[in-house]
Amino acid sequence: MAITQEAYNALESVVGSEFITNDPVLCEGYRSGPGGYESGTGYERVMTKLPKVVILPRTTEDVQKIVKICNRYLVAYLPYSTGFYGPRSHCHVENEVLIDMKRMRDFEIDDKHWYSTVQPGVTYSPLQAECLKRGGYVVVGGGGAQVSVVANMICDGWSPLSLRIGFPHRRILGLELVLPDGEILKMGSLAVHDDAFWGEGIGPDLRGMLRGYTGVLGCLGIVTKLALKVLPFQPEELVPTGISPNTGLALPTNRIKWLNFQVPSKEAETQVMYEIGRAEIAGAVTKVPLFWRAIAKAEGKEEFWDIWGLENEDTIKNFHIVRVLLIGFTSEAQMRYDEAVLDDIIKEVGGVMRRTKQIDQSWIKNADSAGMWLMCGAYVSTDYIIESIPHADTHGPSYANLKAQYTPPFMPDYGDPGWTMGCECGHQGYSEYLVYWDPDEDTNRVDQFYVETSKMNIRERYYTSLLGSHQPLYLTGPQYGPNYHDWLLKVKGEFDPLWICHPPLPLAHDEFVEKAEWMKEIKDWETPEKFPMPKW
Amino acid sequence: MENDRFDTPKKKVSFEVRDLSNFVYDMSRCIKCKGCYWVEHTYMPGIKFTTRCPSGTWKEFDSYQAAGKVRIGLAVADKKLDWTPKLLEVIYADPLCGACDVGCKRNLDLEIGLSLEALRIQAVKDGAGPMPAHKKIAQNITDTHNQFGSPHDNRKKWLDQGISVAEKADVLYFAGCSGSYTNPEIAQATGKILNASGTPFMVMKDEWCCGNALYSVGMIDEATELAKRNIEAVKASGAKTLVTSCAECYRMWKVDYPKMLDIATADLGFEVIHLLEFADKAIGNGSLKPTKEVDLRLTYHDACSVSRLCDAWRPWKGERGWMGTIEPRYQRRRGTEGLYSQPRNILNAIPGLTVVEMPRTRENAFCCGAGRGTKDAFPELASFSASQRLEEVKEVGAEALVTACPFCKNNFSQTSKANGEEVKVMDITEVILASL
């Protein structure tokens, strides 16, 4: 339905003419692709549209008014904080209002009670800077320090620093959500106080609506304020050094250091991660794909391929480097304790320490995801799941096996099993699988592979992060729960009966499969004749 | 490895800014990480002073950041957008400060800066650009060989100060339009510094505008002609080194002249240095002795053209193929050759000064907003940008703001006065002179 002039005028009255536009040039700036996360795919080309109107609210009240006006005039809308998440955080229907929340940058931090309250326009980078000034830190999600804290906390949000804390959803405290119909729902202590210091419900906890491992991608309302836990760090300053592209934080090694260890086997890798968790030491432990090291070394794309070209299946199979971040939370003596315990563990597996630069170029302040696009120009993670260490052990390799059948167009990675790490002191393990390709090539098989991974997880009985709107809901729904999709659709139907908030999520991938010819040949699951949502 | 590769046809590409299609690859690979907009995360100071993109901070739609501009640029390249006033604003309300280029190149190999230059050239080609204010300046340059339309004969008036100029020397001082007309104090200070160091220098017999105001707004043909003329003039003088104390002139001579002529900076036929480089060396080798105390608490602003934008130019043409790899290899210009240590060495050598750093420094500096035609066509962006920077000056409690570019100096000075602030704005040449 076209956005009427009346609707536009009403929206303009909320923010003023300076902060709303329907100019085609400015709207073009909000195109999803062609580059970006999960871009250069059929999903991005088929499913995303340009916004008809872009509006920049400043306050929760602004957002509420905008949403209510959209409800009145039957205008679809979606929340947008940085747009980094690729096509899924862009318009999917015509005549949609894109609510760009970058002006919402309120920020508070309570360093006595270790929490910070932010609006959606605050990204991790300034938050982490403020935390570090006060002897704290947050876990900057793997998406990068440039992502919105709110968006990341309600969608993804882990990194090797999750060793101690694990699940990001446990770091969410009180928050404020503008429901799809414009009513405001405050959760946690915000429900009764002006302070978001605590997140549990009064009785049942409605934070359950925000995400279910991964998030609902903004289709159940707009979070306009969120408090998150800050974790106590160590007191020494991490000094930024270097000139781009070689910047990093110089680590005061008496209180924090990265250590790289070469261990003899995959089993040894797992054992190191496991024992570190069980010993309750360290701040992070991770094993990254070998080509990430090549990215870090390379001065540019061509040099990357020089370095990478020297590798093969055998070198990958024999690459066992575990990275450990030790943090002297308590004292230098505790640092020495952690190092001694780590030394014991490494000796037990027959590992050796490798030379490690004491500069953090990633994870603490940066979480350098942008480098993922250096090699090929397009990238997506096809799973990022926290489960157990044994689950993680075989999960990555199962992706690698499937991916080999789709290479090319994927980048040759010689069966690299992806990124693993330990979480919650080894109570969980993590596996993330990343794929890369040149978006100028035929990407139909990229789209097919993406859904095939879901089928593989179902077949092999793995848990997966790509639930909800990330994959066809009618594919994953019956297989997990079972029928979690029924509940998700019920909740969606209850709180957004018009499906006005970021349509057609959570059925976006289902719709993509119906619209894209090349997806029909892989569709072997049942869907209803008509999806239970109105057409936009 | 061969089995996993596929047959990507190779495309001929070059970094020639006259052809926008050379940058379609770069614009289409933007990942919206907004490294072009934010202060680089390692150096992020906190919740204040988080951005280094003036246009994106001024108008907060994504479309005013490089992430939005490249998407718009692709539509321009595809001829999908008309040249409306809004499109011209997006393309021209931008000091082309290089923050986006350097920010992007921290992780990727995309030529964002060149894409933005190419877009302006395309605008002029299509008859849409530049902005009316720029056309007036272009006319001034044609008529009087300076941006201001001032009498050409007055260009050397700044020399009436007892400054000793040689007939012939290895060093040629290029005063530039600002130094000659609006900021003679900078040219005079420079002359005296050169004299004090015992370095004979000459000036051009007939100095014309460097053409920054032409190139920066996309009038590349006119700028190229001027470049050729100016280079010949320097060669004819026999100078081995051209020194300037204007950052914009510095960047034009060092980077954009070779770019327009498709040669490397190294092949210009003479060295181009900024006064910062000269003074740093001279203080280092003792030929310049800043001994007088200067009692001032100051902070230093890294002007864009002597920081992010001044990596020597290296042309490139070749082919792009598999996974976007190019042949032959190209060492990307990532802004690593900025003059960061030189001004700091100089200021630290001057007794009595207290030098404090702003939250955003070096390659993270927030542009003054005046350069590359911005102040002329979008004065409100220029004053907005300067105001943002002046907030940082206040934050660190500096009495004076020192820079190495007359555009910066003038814009900061005017904005500071308009805001009713009491910050002293000085060029670094004036500070050096005060200590001699």
Place this chain on the structure above:
Amino acid sequence: MNRLKNVTLDVRYDECLVVRQYSEVTASVNKKRRGARLEDKENERVHLKGGEQMSTKDDLASIVGESNVSDALEDLVGYSCDLSMHPPAMADAVVRPVTSEEILGVINWANRKNIPLIPVSSRTHFQGCTIPKQGGVVLDMVRMNKILEVDIYNRKVRIEAGVTWKQLTEELDKQDMRVIMPLLPHSERSVLTDWLEREVPTNTVYDYGEPMQSLEVVWPNGEIFRTGSASVKGYPEESKSKGTNPSGPGLDFYRFLQGAQGTMGIVTWLNLKIESKPKIDKILFAAIDDLGRAQEFLYRILPRRIGQEVLLLNNVELATILADKWPDDFEKLRATLPAWTLIVVVSGLVRRPEEKVAYEMEFLGEVLRNEFKDVVLTDNLPGFPGIGKKFMSLVRKPWPKEVYWKNQWQGAAHSLFFIAKPSATPLYVKIVKEIAEAHEYALEDLGMYIQPIEHNRACHMEFNFFYDPKSASEKALIKSLSIAAAKELLNNGAFFTRPYGDLAAINYERAAGYTSALKRVKKLFDPNNIMNPGNLCF
């Protein structure tokens, strides 16, 4: 007809008392029943509106077997009251399923009949949640008491709802493992339910907070569902998942079940994190007069990750825990213990335990010497020899005695607890004391417990009001005092995440937006509102 075991352990709440009360309440309770009338205990006919003649017992027997259902008074009376002040109310029947499928059958039946179900998993109850407020059928999971799996490698355990603290701690002890736990839980409480109800652990050192992982639930609409990574088909035997992820799928279903007092579904089993047992423990005590100062000390040391268990108990509370002989020991302890005792357990873990204790003690020593000279934290509380050993013998186990520690003194205790910022706790003490005084509750009888949470970012604060359960006037006084205190505490920033009894109305009224959304979500899962109605805002 088999008699079910009388589930109420505390003999002060004996059957006689309830039977006497029963005859008084029966008439009013019967009036409240929806379309059902219980003629007498021999008459098993239940008449529904419309004149349809059904047998509840028969229906349920067909699902769970005759020996696992009863409508006999003596079997029902134990569920009609508990250790709270909630007035008694009778169920119509009690059923004891042993599988999720049986539970499903009961739920489907309840939906068809529009009869409430009251899930029960523990053998004792303190909050009134399991008293049938609108009649209905008690669904007691006493037979679902298996420890299904102890997975040492992944440090987790999978337990059914009926598994008690005693059962679990003894089993884990055998394998040198432990689960973090709240302060001295009742040995016959369901571990699963206590974690669902978000009891706060004494362990402050884990950033990851709650030990809950994935679970199985039977939704009130009649579906068996697994949450988190247990949702994988074929879990556990035929899936790669170990059930360690609590989150998802699609929504965080488990969140809806937390704090729900059994109103959102029946959880049949739960995966729980377990931890290695420390190899060395060093317990430290400090006598505290100034609570604010103690909090400053905790703000300083807890973010440095000092201590395993750290807690503050006032003299009354600690006396009730330590006293052996009643009332002599208690009175002596109450009179001589300091106003507050800070307890810090420093532990060495599985590797180099002595070195861990050493670095923590070194840090503590420096802080005490340089910044908190007035805090005397040592391995001994002067005047109380053996307190360390005694407390250590208690703190990682459920309460060992038959009479719960809070009930030893006067027979009953009413707990008022909430989440707070630690710096506000002295104010809350002041508020409660003023209100207690105004209600003529003796201040020297007030029990207080503060449990720091995760680096002291917040704390659980608990006030215990002791009373004689046989005294109606005392109950009335405590009730009035508690409501008044709750309102004032709420006005001053206290956050009641577990609004039992009277607290529900106070809090849900204040959080109108939250309440409205909660009701909408509840309706999705329980369209007929059969799941333990009358609790929270339902």
